[in-house]
Amino acid sequence: MTHDIIVAMAVRNVKINLLRSILAAIGITIGIISIACMGMLGSNMTASVTESLSAMADKLIVSPYSGKGGGGGPPGMSSGTDNLTKSQYKQIVKIASKYGYVYGVHSIRAKVKKGKDEWNTQVYGLEVSVMKTILNNLTSGGYPSSDNSVLIGAQFAEDNDLKVGSRFTVGGSGVKVSGIVESRGMSMDVNTDNAVIMTKTMYESSFGAKDEYNQVNVVLNDINDADTVTDDIDSQMNRREETVRVQDSSRMVSMISSSVTTITSFATLIASISLLVAAVSIFNIMMMSVTERIREIGILRSIGTQKREILRMFVYEATLIGILGATLGMILSLIMGYFFIHIMIGNTKYFFTYGSLIHLPYAMAVGLIICILSGLYPAWRGAQMDPIEALRAE
């Protein structure tokens, strides 16, 4: 094959100038490592964040409409002044119960006293059956069997040195810890880590608001129903005026995920500058290679080598350098990316997933294409040379 001799000559030339070719390839390698690592870090971070947030992604939170601005503090932390009426609650149950589990939440910030210490903390009032369903992860103890026993969050227990059986007062009433809820992280529905969770009956006798919840949470069976339920509640309850507000937690999760993606894409963009530097170096080396071999080009042309074969020879050279750099880049990206992500994120659970590893061939392809593109102009210059002029060169 004529291709063979052209390829063979390209390979030999790369070998003759091995150090130069390797240095150029290293440029590509560095570029590939930076974009592959950034890409992998991004997808691992997104996966990790999504996982930690997805626990709350299947929830809808219905709260009373608090007027202009639509604000009213973070969800699950309402002040207890705005409540949903009993009929509103019933209506929400009627609309949403076919899509998932619906429960009402009482919440208030109340004074807690232990010994001489006194501070404010979040207090929730939930039916015991709701506790069993929603807070099904106790680190110790059990669910309240009487009205004056409560669950407390893991952080709350640790901070205040409380154990199962410990006693303290909430809003003036003495309570006993019956169980400790495992840490759940930040969530939109109920944030129990730093809270006291009492029975609905005790909450209502301490803080009033009988059957008037601060918020109603819907745990969807199917996350894809979120829009349907939101629309149903909106159309049936906010027809004449805004009475309730529905927050779809999956939207927040996707917002956070997309923010992470944006940040890492930006980082990848910055990393790709190193590929640009590599491209300049390949360009330079290919120009040198063409200039050094003007006479050889003259000989090749005079004995019957076509322009496009000269072009191909130089493009093959650039491609070879690219393949060398890209292969090295891929191997190093795999190793460095693994450790990099281990250090940055703390785990490599998502490292060997499609979304993460796809950045390797992607970065390789970008590196290779850039390499070939930078070799194209020098190759074209070589091919366009006048054979007589080229033969005269020393």
Added chain:
Amino acid sequence: MADEVIRLDQITKIYPLLSGDVVALDNVSLSIQNGEFVAIIGPSGSGKSTLLNQLGCLDVPTSGDIFIGGKSITRMNDYELTRLRLMTIGFIFQKFNLLPLLSAYENVEYPYTLKYRKKDTTGRVSKLLSLVGIHEDLARHKPNELSGGQQQRVAIARALVNNPKILLCDEPTGNLDSKTGILVMSILKRLNKKGKTLIIVTHDPAIAAQADRIITIRDGRIAEDGS
């Protein structure tokens, strides 16, 4: 004129320069028959090399026409001219011009590979190399490991590999000692006897004297044409 391989029809070559046009060839007409041994002589700057470039299809004239094997080259594009060089013309240069990346064998095989799109399996390359006295061991060497005479013999083998009608030689013995020069000339003459058209550009009157026909170029014109 059935045996005419090259015809130059009133060709003129002008190089436009800032200081004024340089007329390198001025209305040159010439016909070379198949199997002729022609020497082109003339002082430096007379237009010998320009004429050789025209004959070798490396350049086209400013005006006039050149026919190689009956076909006009002035209407050919670069691809066709390159193809013609590959198929019809064998070049032998003063500086040998072997490809430094390739071994002697590969240098000879290279034009064959370009023409037939495959490696030589017929033994032609080896046969040509032994014809010019380059044995197998030597053929594995790179050009810079060979002597001048050996390099020129490899170059002759390369020029012959595609069985061209015309051998164009530019001072083929110019870089060789007299003994090697005689050897190279004897190879070339032998090829001419076998029917190759041999055109040699030279300064050396001793080389020119061996030709059937001597064309003297002076100031871009044919000053003399005879045996």
